[in-house]
Structures are given as structure tokens and as C-alpha cells.
Amino acid sequence: MTIVADGLTKRYGSKYAIHDVSFEIQPGTVTGFLGPNGAGKSTTMRSLVGLDRPTSGQGFIDGRPYRELAAPLRQVGTLLDAKAAHRSRTAYQHLRWIAATHRLPKSRIDEVIGITGLSSVAGKKVGGFSLGMGQRLGLAVALLGDPHTLILDEPVNGLDPDGVIWIRNLLKSLSREGRTVLLSSHLLSELSLIADHVVIIGKGRIIADKPLAELVDQPDRIRVRTTRAVKLMEVLVGEQVTREMTDAGTIEVVGLTSEEIAERASRNGIVLTEIGVVPRSLEDVYRDLTRDQVEYGSNVQGNG
Numbered sequence: 001m002t003i004v005a006d007g008l009t010k011r012y013g014s015k016y017a018i019h020d021v022s023f024e025i026q027p028g029t030v031t032g033f034l035g036p037n038g039a040g041k042s043t044t045m046r047s048l049v050g051l052d053r054p055t056s057g058q059g060f061i062d063g064r065p066y067r068e069l070a071a072p073l074r075q076v077g078t079l080l081d082a083k084a085a086h087r088s089r090t091a092y093q094h095l096r097w098i099a100a101t102h103r104l105p106k107s108r109i110d111e112v113i114g115i116t117g118l119s120s121v122a123g124k125k126v127g128g129f130s131l132g133m134g135q136r137l138g139l140a141v142a143l144l145g146d147p148h149t150l151i152l153d154e155p156v157n158g159l160d161p162d163g164v165i166w167i168r169n170l171l172k173s174l175s176r177e178g179r180t181v182l183l184s185s186h187l188l189s190e191l192s193l194i195a196d197h198v199v200i201i202g203k204g205r206i207i208a209d210k211p212l213a214e215l216v217d218q219p220d221r222i223r224v225r226t227t228r229a230v231k232l233m234e235v236l237v238g239e240q241v242t243r244e245m246t247d248a249g250t251i252e253v254v255g256l257t258s259e260e261i262a263e264r265a266s267r268n269g270i271v272l273t274e275i276g277v278v279p280r281s282l283e284d285v286y287r288d289l290t291r292d293q294v295e296y297g298s299n300v301q302g303n304g
């Protein structure tokens with residue numbers, strides 16, 4: 001019950017939207033798919049389910065190309081365009097119409113309406129839905145066939161804080177049932193709460209594919225504060241040491257332990273006013289990995 005991308009490549013003219021993208025997404029995990037704008041997340045996900053035709057390479061769901069699945073909705077649920085519903089249909093009609101294509105019972109429609117919290121608006125026209133309601137309806141469609149595999153493009157987008165917590169719990173419980181969940185998101189802090197595994201794409205190529213814990217398990221970054229930061233910078237040199245003055249009195253060091261830093265400072269008569277380990281977040285790792293991969297970045301430097 002895996003999702004496999006095998007050398008997926010999609011070219012528009014001379015430009016590669018994705019280039020030789022390969023990965024294997026395992027059941028029982030939530031995998032986050034990350035990348036800057038235009039990196040190729042949607043193209044990859046769409047290629048996996050036959051909505052984009054790759055120039056070369058292939059996607060496999062449960063060992064088969066999507067088009068060969070006998071009952072696709074029962075095998076893989078997708079949320080790839082939340083606005084795909086017909087605006088003049090009600091949410092219930094939209095679900096009933098899709099359920100009919102796979103001979104799914106009406107009881108399942110009621111179930112997914114319940115799961116996605118749409119009960120009070122099921123009779124309303126989709127055209128009047130907010131982005132968040134549209135996302136919930138898109139998820140209801142994805143869950144309709146009770147599939148073992150889910151491919152969701154930005155499912156958290158537009159949800160209110162309660163909705164964000166709801167989807168976090170939903171996706172975690174689906175993965176605990178042994179299902180395979182692949183989702184893209186720009187919300188890194190949220191993703192670090194949901195995902196067990198992370199795949200990062202930059203400029204159409206995979207640049208990381210690791211368990212989240214491994215990805216953020218980097219050498220300790222030690223933050224020290226002192227009134228003599230310039231002098232301390234001179235003292236903290238070494239072949240494997242990188243150090244950066246993050247503001248006037250603060251230095252962040254990688255490659256030395258807290259003890260080594262304190263010892264060098266003391267030997268040189270420098271008083272440290274603070275010393276501690278800076279935890280690495282998914283956001284830090286992501287920014288390091290994608291620094292050169294941003295296609296539509298601004299030139300304005302943030303403070304962080």
C-alpha cells in the first residue's frame with residue numbers, strides 16, 4: 001500500500017516542472033511534502049494520479065499506475081483542487097454524485113459528512129462555501145471510498161484553528177489505522193506536528209527524504225550571550241566550527257559543546273551572561289535546505 005514516484009519528470013517546453021522525482025511513501029505514516037512556491041509539489045501529486053501526464057517516469061499506487069486501479073476512489077483519496085465541486089450543487093448532491101460512480105452506499109455519504117463536520121451545511125450550495133468549508137468538502141470526497149491511501153495538496157489551507165486541530169487528529173488517526181497519507185503544506189510548524197516523514201522538493205528535484213526526527217536531528221547549535229562578543233568570536237575558531245553573530249551580544253555556534261565554549265571564554269577572561277542549546281525546528285532545516293531553491297523569492301531579508 002505504498003505511493004511510489006519512479007523518475008517522474010514533467011517538462012513544459014524547455015523548462016522542467018519536476019525532474020527525475022523518485023520516492024516511496026510508506027503505509028502507517030503521515031508524510032509531509034514540502035517545497036517553495038513553484039517547486040513542483042502539485043505537479044508531482046497530479047502526476048501520481050494521472051491528472052498531469054509526466055514526460056517520463058511513472059507513479060504507482062499499491063503497485064499499479066493510477067489509471068489501472070479497478071476502483072480508484074476506494075484505493076486512493078485525493079484532494080488536489082478544493083474548488084472542483086459544481087457551484088450550484090449542494091454538498092450532499094456533490095457527494096452523492098461521486099458516490100454513485102463507485103456504487104458507494106448512501107450511508108457512507110452521511111458518515112463522511114459527519115467526519116468532516118459538514119452536517120449543518122450539507123444541504124447548502126457549494127458556491128456559497130468558504131475556503132475552509134470547501135476544504136472539508138474536498139476531504140469528504142477524498143474519504144468517501146474509505147481508501148487506504150490519501151494524497152492531499154494543501155489540505156490545511158483555509159481551515160480555522162479548530163479545523164487545523166481537527167485535520168491534524170484526523171490524519172494522525174488515519175495513519176495509525178495503517179493508511180498511507182501524503183500531504184503538501186506550507187505551514188511548517190503545523191506539518192512538524194502532523195508528519196512522521198518529510199520529503200522536500202526544490203526546483204523540481206528531491207532534496208531530502210527522511211523521517212522528521214532525523215531531519216531535525218542536527219548537531220547542537222549553542223547560543224551564547226556576552227558583552228564581549230567580538231572577542232569571543234575570535235576565540236571560538238576551529239576547523240569544524242561555524243559561528244555567527246546573530247545580534248550585537250549574541251553568537252550561535254555549531255561544532256563546539258557548551259563546555260568547550262565556556263572553557264575557552266573563561267581562559268580568555270570573557271564572561272558569558274547566557275549559554276544554551278538552540279533547538280532546531282523543521283523551519284530551520286527547511287530554510288537551510290531550500291535557501292538556493294527558491295524560485296519566486298523576494299530580496300527582502302527577514303529578521304529570523
Ligand SMILES: Nc1ncnc2c1ncn2[C@@H]1O[C@H](COP(=O)(O)OP(=O)(O)OP(=O)(O)O)[C@@H](O)[C@H]1O
Pocket residue numbers: 012016017018035036037038039040041042043044
Ligand atoms: N501548465 C503549465 N505550463 C507551464 N508551466 C507550468 C504549468 N504548470 C506548472 N508549471 C510550472 O511548473 C513548476 C512547478 O509547479 P507546481 O504547481 O507543481 O509547483 P508547487 O510546488 O505546487 O507550487 P505552489 O507551492 O506555488 O503551489 C512551476 O515553475 C510552474 O510555473
